[in-house]
Amino acid sequence: MTGTSRLLRADGRMTVAVATTGATEQDCLDQARRACEAGADLVELRADLLDGEPDAGRTARLAARLGADCAPVPVLLTVRSCAEGGAAELEGRAWSEHLARVLDALDSLDEAGTAGRPAAVDVEIERPGAAGLVDLAHRAGLEVVLSFHDVAATPPDEALHELLERMSRLGADLAKIAVMPAGPADVARLLGVTATAHEAREVPLATMAMGEAGAVSRLAAGVFGSRLVFATAGGAPSAPGQPPIEDLRHAMALLGTP
Numbered sequence: 001m002t003g004t005s006r007l008l009r010a011d012g013r014m015t016v017a018v019a020t021t022g023a024t025e026q027d028c029l030d031q032a033r034r035a036c037e038a039g040a041d042l043v044e045l046r047a048d049l050l051d052g053e054p055d056a057g058r059t060a061r062l063a064a065r066l067g068a069d070c071a072p073v074p075v076l077l078t079v080r081s082c083a084e085g086g087a088a089e090l091e092g093r094a095w096s097e098h099l100a101r102v103l104d105a106l107d108s109l110d111e112a113g114t115a116g117r118p119a120a121v122d123v124e125i126e127r128p129g130a131a132g133l134v135d136l137a138h139r140a141g142l143e144v145v146l147s148f149h150d151v152a153a154t155p156p157d158e159a160l161h162e163l164l165e166r167m168s169r170l171g172a173d174l175a176k177i178a179v180m181p182a183g184p185a186d187v188a189r190l191l192g193v194t195a196t197a198h199e200a201r202e203v204p205l206a207t208m209a210m211g212e213a214g215a216v217s218r219l220a221a222g223v224f225g226s227r228l229v230f231a232t233a234g235g236a237p238s239a240p241g242q243p244p245i246e247d248l249r250h251a252m253a254l255l256g257t258p
């Protein structure tokens with residue numbers, strides 16, 4: 001995408017995101033309102049956590065509604081697959097086909113003149129059809145977070161660099177990696193990879209280590225070049241280890257996070 005990013009803060013400082021974890025539209029709308037009141041820079045709609053079967057029309061309508069309700073705070077639309085720690089039971093191409101239907105449904109809402117729109121969509125780089133989805137989303141005027149989640153381990157440094165390189169090549173507006181560390185050494189490796197990649201690449205990065213052992217990475221990742229972090233605002237975390245937004249902002253200030 002060219003032009004200014006809506007997804008990330010324009011002043012280059014760390015973008016603090018809060019995700020919905022609600023199973024109903026009303027829960028998501030309430031959580032999003034609380035997130036905005038708490039000062040979130042970005043609201044993520046975790047559409048995979050909605051109850052019932054994946055429904056493209058329902059997801060698009062809720063994303064558009066949140067886009068309108070949260071404005072000027074941008075909305076990131078995410079349908080996290082089971083394969084990457086989410087609840088969307090869509091395997092192989094089914095996941096990409098579903099997301100493509102959501103983007104189509106968003107376009108139809110636009111044509112109908114419905115106000116509101118997400119600013120960006122999350123595309124899991126490991127799902128078949130990811131490259132096509134990046135183009136589709138860009139054509140629809142959405143920024144793209146290319147993401148990778150390992151909910152069991154922390155891949156070797158070379159694999160993490162290779163992923164970031166691939167995300168950059170495919171046209172990510174943000175390259176995001178979340179891993180599960182076995183201990184402090186994995187967290188230190190992730191932060192090291194972040195610092196090296198930040199110096200070497202133009203694409204903005206977001207990296208985080210999940211769980212208790214990874215908590216320090218969420219507080220400190222901005223110092224190493226990460227641009228986006230997830231926090232909670234009174235609701236359940238969307239991944240293990242997310243700190244409350246006030247604690248995060250306090251820690252970032254102490255650490256001199258940009």
Ligand SMILES: O=C1C[C@@](O)(C(=O)O)C[C@@H](O)[C@@H]1O
Nearest residue numbers: 019078178208210230238239
């Ligand atoms: O990809 C991410 C990052 C995340 O998994 C985390 O660890 O904070 C939380 C998810 O909601 C989001 O989609």
